[in-house]
Amino acid sequence: MTVSEGVTIIKTGEQGAFGGELLTVNFGPHHPSTHGVLRLIVDLDGEQVRRVKPVIGYLHTGIEKQMEALRWQQGVVVTDRHDYLSPPINNLAYALAVERLMGVDVPPRAQALRVIMSELTRLSSHLVWLGTSGLELGAMSMLMYCFRERDTILDMNEEISGFRMHTSYIRPGGVMADATPRFLEMLEEFIRAMPGHIDEYEDLLTMNPIWRSRTIGIGRLSPEDAKVLGASGPMIRGSGIAWDLRKAMPYSGYENYDFEVATSDDCDCYGRYLVRIKEMREAVKILRQALDRLPDGPVNVDDRKMLPPPREELETSMEAVIHHFKLFTEGYSVPPGDVYVAVESGRGENGCYVVSDGTHKPRRVKFRSASFVNLQALERMALNHMVADMVAIIGSADTVLGDVDR
Amino acid sequence: MGLEELAESLGQNVLTTTLGKLVGWGRGNSVWPAQFGLACCAIEMIATATPRLDIGRFGSEAMRASPRQSDLMIVSGRVSQKMAPVLRTVYDQMPEPKWVISMGACASTGGVFNNYALLQGVDKIVPVDVYIPGCPPRPEDLLNALMILQERIKAQGIMPRQ
Numbered sequence: 001m002t003v004s005e006g007v008t009i010i011k012t013g014e015q016g017a018f019g020g021e022l023l024t025v026n027f028g029p030h031h032p033s034t035h036g037v038l039r040l041i042v043d044l045d046g047e048q049v050r051r052v053k054p055v056i057g058y059l060h061t062g063i064e065k066q067m068e069a070l071r072w073q074q075g076v077v078v079t080d081r082h083d084y085l086s087p088p089i090n091n092l093a094y095a096l097a098v099e100r101l102m103g104v105d106v107p108p109r110a111q112a113l114r115v116i117m118s119e120l121t122r123l124s125s126h127l128v129w130l131g132t133s134g135l136e137l138g139a140m141s142m143l144m145y146c147f148r149e150r151d152t153i154l155d156m157n158e159e160i161s162g163f164r165m166h167t168s169y170i171r172p173g174g175v176m177a178d179a180t181p182r183f184l185e186m187l188e189e190f191i192r193a194m195p196g197h198i199d200e201y202e203d204l205l206t207m208n209p210i211w212r213s214r215t216i217g218i219g220r221l222s223p224e225d226a227k228v229l230g231a232s233g234p235m236i237r238g239s240g241i242a243w244d245l246r247k248a249m250p251y252s253g254y255e256n257y258d259f260e261v262a263t264s265d266d267c268d269c270y271g272r273y274l275v276r277i278k279e280m281r282e283a284v285k286i287l288r289q290a291l292d293r294l295p296d297g298p299v300n301v302d303d304r305k306m307l308p309p310p311r312e313e314l315e316t317s318m319e320a321v322i323h324h325f326k327l328f329t330e331g332y333s334v335p336p337g338d339v340y341v342a343v344e345s346g347r348g349e350n351g352c353y354v355v356s357d358g359t360h361k362p363r364r365v366k367f368r369s370a371s372f373v374n375l376q377a378l379e380r381m382a383l384n385h386m387v388a389d390m391v392a393i394i395g396s397a398d399t400v401l402g403d404v405d406r
Numbered sequence: 407m408g409l410e411e412l413a414e415s416l417g418q419n420v421l422t423t424t425l426g427k428l429v430g431w432g433r434g435n436s437v438w439p440a441q442f443g444l445a446c447c448a449i450e451m452i453a454t455a456t457p458r459l460d461i462g463r464f465g466s467e468a469m470r471a472s473p474r475q476s477d478l479m480i481v482s483g484r485v486s487q488k489m490a491p492v493l494r495t496v497y498d499q500m501p502e503p504k505w506v507i508s509m510g511a512c513a514s515t516g517g518v519f520n521n522y523a524l525l526q527g528v529d530k531i532v533p534v535d536v537y538i539p540g541c542p543p544r545p546e547d548l549l550n551a552l553m554i555l556q557e558r559i560k561a562q563g564i565m566p567r568q
Contacts, residue, residue, distance in 0.1 A: 029489065029492055036445070037489060058489045058492065059483075059489065060523050061445075061523050062524065065522070065523075066519055066521050084446035143455075144456055147458075148458070150453075165446060165450065165542055166446070
């Protein structure tokens with residue numbers, strides 16, 4: 001039966017538990033609570049969900065293919081845009097992969113700045129999650145509070161890189177530029193204020209009866225299912241498994257920071273909420289340590305074949321001019337080989353697989369995106385719940401459709 | 407000024423205008439956008455609704471989930487080939503008069519993605535009134551585009567598109 005164009009309700013012919021027939025309902029791709037353009041085909045028995053089939057590809061951008069046409073240093077710009085809530089973490093995965101192929105180690109100050117940017121990004125990504133999830137379940141003010149702090153983080157992004165969202169700050173060989181004194185001041189102020197703000201969010205939600213009744217017991221994902229389905233990030237930690245790449249396979253000096261892996265044994269939407277809140281607190285802790293122990297020194301590798309020479313050298317050295325010219329006309333080439341590097345983004349394991357054939361462009365770049373893999377746990381979480389709970393469940397999975405479709 | 411004083415000062419005066427101007431004034435100050443987020447720009451679109459910028463100052467805080475209740479479609483992000491028919495359906499469902507803001511480089515021209523997957527500019531499928539450059543544009547840019555659109559709506563008469 002066609003209700004109107006774009007909305008179809010089909011009777012599947014199967015009998016449901018309540019005597020009625022199963023109905024197939026289309027959910028998305030234009031739906032206010034699917035976090036973008038996710039489309040779900042849902043079989044309903046009365047109001048209960050019996051089957052969920054995600055249909056993806058509505059935001060397919062061809063990012064992986066696009067990267068094959070870009071030089072190694074140009075690729076950074078495109079990595080920003082696949083998981084658009086955590087650009088610096090995507091940069092980091094790509095930069096680490098390229099650096100491992102080239103056998104380059106970045107200086108300690110660059111590593112610390114990378115950790116700072118990663119944690120700020122994790123915070124801003126969780127803030128968007130908290131704000132929009134709250135909004136979808138009726139806590140409208142959450143959006144206002146969360147975006148207030150997110151804007152402060154974006155101001156810091158702007159201070160350090162010149163751009164609010166897609167910073168392209170972390171690049172193969174180091175970072176774009178050193179932190180400005182103003183950035184460090186802003187960071188100091190932010191670290192001091194943020195724990196209070198997280199308390200504020202918790203005051204509004206943690207014991208809120210509406211929030212609790214909408215999330216507790218909803219969207220159960222058992223630890224076994226979470227493992228089998230390849231879930232990562234807050235999805236698997238919300239099911240009680242302490243799997244965090246920052247601890248399991250440390251990168252960028254994460255082994256030197258003292259923080260806990262947030263887990264919850266609730267295995268439901270509420271558990272995943274608690275995990276994200278805890279992660280935000282831990283992120284502030286990491287920021288504190290990183291800022292206090294920020295080492296001095298250069299922020300880029302000293303390799304003229306990989307990174308352009310400083311501006312002042314161009315006026316005195318012919319060699320520097322040649323390097324500059326070579327870098328900006330053909331770029332650098334990376335030794336042949338392939339490498340897989342994974343980092344922990346706000347959503348889970350954000351991996352980057354790079355194949356080089358020794359030329360100045362990648363042969364293949366593949367992203368293992370956490371949202372895509374977490375999305376397949378959606379059906380397991382939604383089965384036998386009311387259709388209205390789908391909103392809470394999709395929200396708690398925190399999928400970014402740009403990351404799913406790429 | 408109290409109400410009585412106001413009535414006194416107005417006296418027997420009348421306010422004259424054309425119906426077109428009155429309608430344009432009303433329409434221009436109550437542009438309701440469709441809640442239609444696509445990609446990165448959608449996050450900056452949400453940011454305009456938050457306290458720092460508060461799109462409510464321009465009468466556009468009512469983001470409608472249904473295209474049937476909205477006047478403005480903000481194409482916030484890249485439009486893939488697969489999404490294009492959906493976008494057109496949403497546009498067709500909006501009642502006249504309706505306007506389109508193409509937010510960001512991807513929606514306007516395809517941006518950095520000149521490839522098989524993306525529509526190279528949303529103006530290939532819907533008429534666009536205002537383009538915003540940037541990847542993504544700042545929220546202030548969106549507000550600026552909204553103000554440009556408001557000026558245009560106010561200048562248009564009672565029948566904007568004929």
